[in-house]
Amino acid sequence: MTRYFDEELLELNKKILEMSAKVEAAIGNSIKALRELSREKAEAVIKEDDRIDRMELEIEEKCLNLIALYQPAAADLRFIVMSMKITTDLERIADLAVDISQRVLEIADQPLLKPLIDIPKLATLAQGMVKDAINSFVNKDPELARSVILRDSEADELRNLVQSELINDYMRKDPESAPRAVALLLVARHLERICDHATNISEDVIYMVKAEVVKHHPESLK
Amino acid sequence: MTRYFDEELLELNKKILEMSAKVEAAIGNSIKALRELSREKAEAVIKEDDRIDRMELEIEEKCLNLIALYQPAAADLRFIVMSMKITTDLERIADLAVDISQRVLEIADQPLLKPLIDIPKLATLAQGMVKDAINSFVNKDPELARSVILRDSEADELRNLVQSELINDYMRKDPESAPRAVALLLVARHLERICDHATNISEDVIYMVKAEVVKHHPESLK
Numbered sequence: 001m002t003r004y005f006d007e008e009l010l011e012l013n014k015k016i017l018e019m020s021a022k023v024e025a026a027i028g029n030s031i032k033a034l035r036e037l038s039r040e041k042a043e044a045v046i047k048e049d050d051r052i053d054r055m056e057l058e059i060e061e062k063c064l065n066l067i068a069l070y071q072p073a074a075a076d077l078r079f080i081v082m083s084m085k086i087t088t089d090l091e092r093i094a095d096l097a098v099d100i101s102q103r104v105l106e107i108a109d110q111p112l113l114k115p116l117i118d119i120p121k122l123a124t125l126a127q128g129m130v131k132d133a134i135n136s137f138v139n140k141d142p143e144l145a146r147s148v149i150l151r152d153s154e155a156d157e158l159r160n161l162v163q164s165e166l167i168n169d170y171m172r173k174d175p176e177s178a179p180r181a182v183a184l185l186l187v188a189r190h191l192e193r194i195c196d197h198a199t200n201i202s203e204d205v206i207y208m209v210k211a212e213v214v215k216h217h218p219e220s221l222k
Numbered sequence: 223m224t225r226y227f228d229e230e231l232l233e234l235n236k237k238i239l240e241m242s243a244k245v246e247a248a249i250g251n252s253i254k255a256l257r258e259l260s261r262e263k264a265e266a267v268i269k270e271d272d273r274i275d276r277m278e279l280e281i282e283e284k285c286l287n288l289i290a291l292y293q294p295a296a297a298d299l300r301f302i303v304m305s306m307k308i309t310t311d312l313e314r315i316a317d318l319a320v321d322i323s324q325r326v327l328e329i330a331d332q333p334l335l336k337p338l339i340d341i342p343k344l345a346t347l348a349q350g351m352v353k354d355a356i357n358s359f360v361n362k363d364p365e366l367a368r369s370v371i372l373r374d375s376e377a378d379e380l381r382n383l384v385q386s387e388l389i390n391d392y393m394r395k396d397p398e399s400a401p402r403a404v405a406l407l408l409v410a411r412h413l414e415r416i417c418d419h420a421t422n423i424s425e426d427v428i429y430m431v432k433a434e435v436v437k438h439h440p441e442s443l444k
Binding site for chain 1: 285286289290293295296299300303306307310385389393394395396397398400401404407408411
């Protein structure tokens with residue numbers, strides 16, 4: 001029984017890593033769609049989201065079955081329950097890649113307002129945070145989880161930079177830029193929320209591994 | 223054993239209802255802070271969020287203990303796991319009330335850009351959706367859950383209304399209004415995301431009660 005259970009847990013890890021890879025790709029593809037103002041690429045991200053949604057449901061069912069069949073003890077139970085929570089975060093991250101793609105569709109028929117510098121930087125940061133958050137979970141690595149949480153303030157700063165530039169250098173100087181500026185501002189916020197989800201996952205990992213309640217006390221990390 | 227377990231489930235329901243009441247109040251108070259541009263009220267919402275965070279952790283621990291102690295069968299297990307997921311949604315809704323309060327702090331030293339009409343309407347809609355979503359869970363009422371999901375398009379419409387008014391009637395006509403207009407636009411988006419969480423909860427309820435996969439196929443509700 002135990003050997004089967006361990007194999008099931010490995011299988012669960014594998015599915016979560018697969019889902020995470022798809023979600024990271026969705027973030028990257030939504031930003032590529034933005035750079036190129038490509039309707040086609042934006043629509044591809046939106047379409048792919050169905051598959052990610054199905055992966056969430058599959059993992060959820062697998063987790064429920066594992067609990068019902070094996071009645072795992074405390075640590076394993078916590079790991080399985082966290083798998084479900086983390087999968088929900090991944091699904092919502094994919095939704096944010098869809099949100100970014102929808103902003104692209106809104107502005108795809110006009111030239112880009114400005115060269116994109118900080119937004120792709122924020123996207124790369126977001127992808128790395130998601131990847132590391134998931135790896136910290138699968139490998140039960142609280143140090144890696146901590147490093148994700150510490151990167152969240154960088155995401156906030158980049159978001160603020162983008163936002164104040166768009167308001168002060170574009171909206172205020174050229175009112176006609178407002179719709180496109182709002183779209184870019186929202187993209188930056190979508191990306192920053194992706195970073196928030198990665199942070200939530202990492203907090204859960206630390207909570208799980210160390211059974212510490214750092215979740216709502218990030219200051220204890222410093 | 224069973225009687226104790228049933229009592230524990232009632233206790234769990236009670237805790238979720240208590241948390242929901244706090245979260246609904248946080249939404250209302252953040253909008254009151256906005257209407258009155260009251261720093262004091264905005265800060266009170268931000269402060270109260272710590273208590274809501276603690277409630278989430280308590281419910282999560284209770285759920286894990288219930289599973290470990292009673293090893294509940296399929297339907298009860300699903301209910302307990304969903305309790306944890308729903309509690310996470312409630313916590314994130316409270317975070318959005320904090321986000322609204324932060325927008326208030328950003329604009330509290332200037333007069334309101336415009337009389338608030340659609341934003342309070344959207345806030346009332348959001349509060350009602352959260353309340354009904356939680357009631358649909360506690361009472362295992364898929365009809366009520368469906369009614370919440372159907373209201374989500376109303377939220378999207380109100381959000382779009384607010385957004386296009388702010389862009390076209392304010393930002394474009396008076397560039398100096400941009401920072402305040404962006405803050406109001408974000409408040410509308412925070413509220414609409416609260417509605418999205420209520421929708422997520424309702425989808426989980428339907429999934430739980432009917433074991434239907436409507437989650438990612440809302441069209442099947444129509």
